[in-house]
Each structure stands twice: as structure tokens, then as C-alpha cells.
Amino acid sequence: MSKKKWIFTASAALLASAVILTACSTTSKDSSSTKETTTVQTSKLSTGDVTTTLDKVDNTKWLYNADDKVYYQIGISYAATPTDADQQTLSIFVPEAYMTAKDNGDGTYTCEVNPKGTVGNYTAESAPIVIPINTPGYSAMSALTAYSSDAATYTNEGFIYVSAGLRGRDSGAPGGVTDAKAAIRYIRYTADEIAGSTDSIFVYGMSGGGAQSAIIGSSGDSALYDDYLTEIGAVTGVSDAVAGVMAWCPVTSLDTADMAYEWNLGSSRTDLSEDEQTISDGLAEAYAEYINSLGLKDSDGNTLKLEKSDTGIYQAGSYYDYIKETIESSLNTFLANTTFPYDGSSTSSGGGMMGGGMPSGGMNISGLLSSIDSTKLQELIDAAGLDMDASQISTYSEDQIKELMSKIDISSLMGGAGPSGQAPSGAPSGQAPSGAPSGTESSEEATTSIEDVDNIQRTETTSSLDLTGTYNSAQEYIDALNAESEWVTYDEKTNTATITSVADFVKYLKPASKALAAFDALDKSQGENQLFGVDGTSIHWDSYVAEAAKGTDYEDDFATDLETTDSLGTDLTTRINMYSPLYYLASTSDGANSSNVASYWRIRTGINQGDTALSTEVNLALALENYGIEDVDFATVWGYGHTEAEITGNASENFIDWVNESLENSSK
Known part of the structure; x- marks a missing residue:
């Protein structure tokens, strides 16, 4: 047992x-x-009910890194009948203290778990297991194929670090989450052979990785995945639920994401055709109907609703007020945590821009490189005199990737923008909150530049305000926010501010950075069009967009695509539910109480991002609290775009501290 x-x-x-x-x-x-x-x-x-043909971890095949004092194994299959044998593997990294080892004389070691081994407050049996989900744009993630010092960030803290390969959107939903569940099941199946507590599995990621982390955390043991797990030969008879989720800027709740985007950001759109305006307005109105049926409650038990308004589309009611108060709270937290003089360039409001430093172990540069046109990438590689094959990038080691990135400039292949997670974090000391991304000037004239990373298209700079100056006081910063019109009111005595409306915040700091529709693009160009396609094709999938498109030139195309089923005969509605956390969390949903939901959640989002509506993360946090989850740590971060947003400190360190705190509190 x-x-x-x-x-x-x-x-x-x-x-x-x-x-x-x-x-x-x-x-x-x-x-x-x-x-x-x-x-x-x-x-x-x-154990009699556990079914698999997979072997457990072979404890005669451990490798060792003497610099970091870590034992590790790579290339362990977690799927008995994989669709991609190279991709569907995992690698495990364990602190030396948790192992008793015998040198086999051939570079490998025979190891047994040392129950007396300790690192910090953890033993080999209590150590948490952390699994990064590095899937920007729902892209594929390859497991580490060699030792990576990224693991030491966590093993030094006494954690077990697991790197799992996951299929990307070209395999179609629910491939990525299915693979993560299979990897988690394997870890539990082989738990008696490795160190770490399967009570304490935490997943973490940013953007599409944050989204899939949220899905993993909300859909534990959901029967919807059974056929897909059976297809790849996942272990049965063990749980695939996790204890905790860390999600930065999760682009999730795709079932309602297009509606939410138009309700929140649609007011900033210009130059739409008549058909496009009809669709945008229809989606915004449909979102109000959705919110009013959802039954979300605030901390006082009040049901949050949207109401018709004199200006805008349903820009009134208790739900609207909650969103407005969230924005004001974010600004006031920024004011409370910022030392003036303040250099605005350190947190320039990046709209939909990507930047900042991924938590150690959180970057998926090889996956990002794999998404770039291989012919063009090979040209850069050849010009740099490197002996590398662009088509094999996903198999390269961390050191090889670092060498590649040091010798080529891939920005020309991505609309001039660096990859998510490439820019280092850290603001000038004593000025912006620690960990802020480097800023660039925000100018209305710059809205024509397009970033296309992992097939997620964004306008590169979108704010009409230039906030890159140095501000000697909070009042000077507020004056800069009010440069075009007065929409922020500031009380110097209390160092607090209020805003006139959500629409004004959107106009100046969070304008739409994605074309209509944001996730089910009318030309099927977004990554989510491929995510819900079959065999790598891109299709229309959003029934709400289809409804709003009735009577337009897009109607017939939507109607045809919405009939699509995948290779297992599953319809789009079911596959979308499998990628929507609120399907499992909302009391009004058919999926409520059909899964094992994680107990610990930490959600951070750059409030200025144009990648998804602010209501996406707000709804997730509210739904978790309404579900009965007590440990929900949610915050928006002023001045940040689409990045690993933190109010203060470093993303990796904050994640580690949160895991420690969560487990410490659970033991009390």
C-alpha cells in the first residue's frame, strides 16, 4: 500500500x-x-485497484548534480500508450538530503528514500511537490531532458521539483490538462519509491500556464477526462487532484472569455465595421445575462448583478461596483507600497504587453522557440554559426537554449517583442514595487505594432498615457493619470484615490489589445481557435459569438464549426467545459461538486493587461470563495501588464513563501 x-x-x-x-x-x-x-x-x-502497465521509478538509475546536491531522473514515461512518447514524459529532482545513495560506478546511483533527511522544515515524507505548467498560449511544454539549475530554486527549499512534458494546443483540448493529470497520477502511483508528499502537490504557471494550472486545480478527478486519460494509458485508481494552484494572469474561463472581453474592454474599440460592432455589443449584453445568472456573492453574501446604464452596456449594478472597487483597491495598494520619487518607466502600464521574469523553472523558451517559423529561426541559427536544428529545439537542454538565446535576436520573428518571461524582474531600489517589469513608453501613436507570440496576437503598446516620467509625489503621478481628462480623484491626507468609471480606466490604461473576437477570432487566427480544433486545424468554437454573429456574414461559418467533434466523439460544449474552472466551481453549473478542488489558491494579475478581461480573475477568485475554499489569496497589481505580477518581491520567492505558509497553516 x-x-x-x-x-x-x-x-x-x-x-x-x-x-x-x-x-x-x-x-x-x-x-x-x-x-x-x-x-x-x-x-x-x-493497490489491488490501481491499474497500469507502467513501471515505477527505477531507483537504480538516479543521476546526481554535485553543485546543487540534487538527485534526479529524466525521461520517465507517465503514459502507457502515449500519443507522443517523447513529449509525454516527466523528470524528477530531489534534494540530496532525502536520499541514501550508492554509487553504481557508471555515473548512476541506487537510491532509497531517507526518512530522516531534512531540508528546512521538511522531511522526505512531508516535502511539497511543485510542478511548473509552462504553456503560454496553451503551447506544448517539453519535460527537462538534462539537469537544470532551475530545479535548485525549489530543491534548496526542500521541495521536490517535477518537470512534465505536456501536449500543446495543436493536439486540441483537453490534451495539455490530460497530460498534466496523467503525470500527477504517475507521481502518486510511484509515491512509495520517491520522496515528497502527495498531499502537497502544487502547480503553477503564467498566462496559458496559469490557465491550465487553474483548470487542473478545479477539475481534480473529473470524470470528463476519463476517456482521454484511458486513451494515453494513464494510471487508474489514483487521484489527479492537487493541493494548491499559483496562477499569474491566467487566461482562462474560455467559455465566457469573449463576452467578458467585450463587456470590459469593448468600449475602447474603434473603427469596427457594422457587423463587428453588432457582434461586440451583442457579446457585452450577453455577458450581463450570464453574470446575472451566475449567482456570485461578495464577502457579505450579497449577490452581484449587472444593470442597464445610461452610458455603455450594463455599466451599473453591484457587480460593476465590485469591479470598479477592485481597480481602486489596486491603485491604492500601489500608492501605499510605492516610495516617491518614483520612476514611472519601471512599471509603465504595458496594456497587453508581455514582460517580466518568470519564476525559476517557469520559462518555456524552448516551447516558445518551437512556435516560431522554423525556416526563419534556422536562418538566424545558421547566421550565428551554431550547429543546431530549429526543428529539434524542444529537445535541447537549458544550457543549449541559453547559448542560442545569447547569440541570436528572435525579436524580429515576434513583432519586435521578446518572449514572455525573458525580461528580468526587478525595479530600481526604493522606487517601484520590487519585481516590476521594465517599462516602455506608452503612446497612442504606437498602436499599430503587433506582437504575435504563440499565435496570440496583441497590440504591442495601447495606453494613450505616457507614464514613463519621474514623479516626486503621489499627486504628481495622479496628475499624469489625469493628463487628458480628470478621471482619478486623490485625497492626499489619506493617500487614497477613486476613479470615475471602469470605462475611463479601460480607456486610459487597459484598452483592447486583441481584435474581435478576442479568443474566437472572426478570421480564426487566435491560438484558442486551434485549441478547440481537431488535428491541428482552427475552427470557430464560441457559441456566444455565434449567437451574436447571427445575421452577419459570419453566421454560416460559425454554425458549421460548432458541430465539430474530436477523435473520441466529444462535442465542443464538453471540451470547453473541461477548460473552464467555473464549470466545476459555480453553484449554478452542471459541473458543480463533480471534482476535487484544490484547497490553496494564489492568483496575481497585472491589472493593465489587455490579454483578458479583469472579470476573468475576479470571477475565479469569487467562485472559489463562494465554493467554500478558505485559502484564496487574490490581488491585482497596478501598473503591470501581462506578466508575473507581484505587488512586492520576487515571483519565485513569493510562490515558495506562499507554499510554506499554506502548509504551515494546514498543520495547525
Whole structure:
């Protein structure tokens, strides 16, 4: 029997048949309805019910890195019948202290778990397991194929670091999340052979990686994935739920993302055709109907609603007020944490721009390089005199990638913008909040430049304000915000500000950076068009956009595409549900209480980003709280765009501190 157990918030009826329930459970009131949610403690696995042909980790094949004092294995298959045997593997990195090793004399070691080994506050049995989900634009992620010092960021803290290869959007949803679930199941299956607590698995990522992390965290053990997990030969009889999720700027809730985008950012669109304006307005109105049916509640138990307004589309009501207060809170947190004089270029509001430093282990540069036109990339490689094959980039080691990135300039292949996570974090000391991304001048004249990374198209600079100056006081900064019109009111005595409207904030700091429709593009050019396609094709998939497009030239194309089913015969509605956290969290959803939801959540978003509506992350945080999750740490970060936004400090360090704090509190 496995020596591990795990705890998740869930309905007891969902637990896998292979798990024996203990008699001990506690209940808590769900703030979103009258139903009860149950925290169920699951006991040891019945190994007779675990089904797989996969071998457990071979403890005679460990490798060792003496510099970082880490034992590791690479290329471990987590799928018995993989669709991509090279991609569907994982690598494990373990602190030396957790292992008792014998040198085999051939560069490998035979290791056993040392139960007395400790690193910091952790033992080999209590150490958390962290899994990065590095999938910008829902792209593929390759497992590490050689030792990476990125792992030491976490092993030095006593964590177990697992790098898992995941299929990308060209394999179609739900490939990426299915693979992550299979990898998590394998870790539990082989838990008695490796160090680490399977009670304490945390996933983390940014953008599309943050989105898939949120899906993994909300859909634990969902039956919707069963056929897909069976198809690749995942281990059965073990859970694929996780304990915690860290998501930076998660581009998620795709089921309603186009509606949310038009309701939140559509007011900033200009020069739309008559058909396009009809679609934009129709989506914004449909979003109000959706919100009013969702039943989200604030911390006081008040149901949040949208109401018709004299200006704009449903820009009134308690839900609108909640969004407006979120923006004001973000600005006021910025004012409270910023020392003046302040250099505005350190946090220039980047709209939809990407930048900042990914948490160590969080970059997927090889995946990003793989998304670039291989012919053009090969030309740069050849010109640099490097002996590399662009078509094999995803298999290269970290050192090879670093060498490549040091000798070629790939910005010309990406609309002049560097890859997500490439720019280093860190603002001038004593000025902007630590960890702020380097800024660039924001000018209305610069809106024609387009960034296309992982097939996600954004206007590179979108704000009409230039906030790159040095401000000697908070009042000077507020004056800069009000340069074109007065939309921010500032009280110097309390150092707090209010705004006139959400629309004004959008106009000046968060204008639309994606064409209509933001996720189901009318020309099928966005990454999500491929994500919900079949065999790498791009299709229309959003039924709300289809409804808004009725009577336009786009109507017939949408109607045809929405009938698409994948190779397992699954329709689009089901596949979209599988990629929508609120399907599992919202009390009004058919998927409510059908999964094991993670207990710990930390969500950070750059409030200025144009990649998704602000309501995306707000709704996720509210839905988690309404579901009964007590540990939801959510914040928006003023001045940031689409990046690993942090109010203060470093993203990696903050993530590590949060994991430690979550586990420390859970033990009290």
C-alpha cells in the first residue's frame, strides 16, 4: 500500500472507487448557496485497484548534480500508450538530503528514500511537490531532458521539483490538462519509491500556464477526462487532484472569455465595421445575462448583478461596483507600497504587453522557440554559426537554449517583442514595487505594432498615457493619470484615490489589445481557435459569438464549426467545459461538486493587461470563495501588464513563501 494520503475539498460522491474513505470528515457552509461542501480525508490506496502497465521509478538509475546536491531522473514515461512518447514524459529532482545513495560506478546511483533527511522544515515524507505548467498560449511544454539549475530554486527549499512534458494546443483540448493529470497520477502511483508528499502537490504557471494550472486545480478527478486519460494509458485508481494552484494572469474561463472581453474592454474599440460592432455589443449584453445568472456573492453574501446604464452596456449594478472597487483597491495598494520619487518607466502600464521574469523553472523558451517559423529561426541559427536544428529545439537542454538565446535576436520573428518571461524582474531600489517589469513608453501613436507570440496576437503598446516620467509625489503621478481628462480623484491626507468609471480606466490604461473576437477570432487566427480544433486545424468554437454573429456574414461559418467533434466523439460544449474552472466551481453549473478542488489558491494579475478581461480573475477568485475554499489569496497589481505580477518581491520567492505558509497553516 502507498504510505501517502491527501486532503481536498470535494463532494464525497466524487471520490475514485479505488480509494477507501475514512470515517473522519468535516463540513463547512458554502457561501454561494444552501448546500454543504465536504472536506473528505482519503486514506491509503487499495493497490489491488490501481491499474497500469507502467513501471515505477527505477531507483537504480538516479543521476546526481554535485553543485546543487540534487538527485534526479529524466525521461520517465507517465503514459502507457502515449500519443507522443517523447513529449509525454516527466523528470524528477530531489534534494540530496532525502536520499541514501550508492554509487553504481557508471555515473548512476541506487537510491532509497531517507526518512530522516531534512531540508528546512521538511522531511522526505512531508516535502511539497511543485510542478511548473509552462504553456503560454496553451503551447506544448517539453519535460527537462538534462539537469537544470532551475530545479535548485525549489530543491534548496526542500521541495521536490517535477518537470512534465505536456501536449500543446495543436493536439486540441483537453490534451495539455490530460497530460498534466496523467503525470500527477504517475507521481502518486510511484509515491512509495520517491520522496515528497502527495498531499502537497502544487502547480503553477503564467498566462496559458496559469490557465491550465487553474483548470487542473478545479477539475481534480473529473470524470470528463476519463476517456482521454484511458486513451494515453494513464494510471487508474489514483487521484489527479492537487493541493494548491499559483496562477499569474491566467487566461482562462474560455467559455465566457469573449463576452467578458467585450463587456470590459469593448468600449475602447474603434473603427469596427457594422457587423463587428453588432457582434461586440451583442457579446457585452450577453455577458450581463450570464453574470446575472451566475449567482456570485461578495464577502457579505450579497449577490452581484449587472444593470442597464445610461452610458455603455450594463455599466451599473453591484457587480460593476465590485469591479470598479477592485481597480481602486489596486491603485491604492500601489500608492501605499510605492516610495516617491518614483520612476514611472519601471512599471509603465504595458496594456497587453508581455514582460517580466518568470519564476525559476517557469520559462518555456524552448516551447516558445518551437512556435516560431522554423525556416526563419534556422536562418538566424545558421547566421550565428551554431550547429543546431530549429526543428529539434524542444529537445535541447537549458544550457543549449541559453547559448542560442545569447547569440541570436528572435525579436524580429515576434513583432519586435521578446518572449514572455525573458525580461528580468526587478525595479530600481526604493522606487517601484520590487519585481516590476521594465517599462516602455506608452503612446497612442504606437498602436499599430503587433506582437504575435504563440499565435496570440496583441497590440504591442495601447495606453494613450505616457507614464514613463519621474514623479516626486503621489499627486504628481495622479496628475499624469489625469493628463487628458480628470478621471482619478486623490485625497492626499489619506493617500487614497477613486476613479470615475471602469470605462475611463479601460480607456486610459487597459484598452483592447486583441481584435474581435478576442479568443474566437472572426478570421480564426487566435491560438484558442486551434485549441478547440481537431488535428491541428482552427475552427470557430464560441457559441456566444455565434449567437451574436447571427445575421452577419459570419453566421454560416460559425454554425458549421460548432458541430465539430474530436477523435473520441466529444462535442465542443464538453471540451470547453473541461477548460473552464467555473464549470466545476459555480453553484449554478452542471459541473458543480463533480471534482476535487484544490484547497490553496494564489492568483496575481497585472491589472493593465489587455490579454483578458479583469472579470476573468475576479470571477475565479469569487467562485472559489463562494465554493467554500478558505485559502484564496487574490490581488491585482497596478501598473503591470501581462506578466508575473507581484505587488512586492520576487515571483519565485513569493510562490515558495506562499507554499510554506499554506502548509504551515494546514498543520495547525
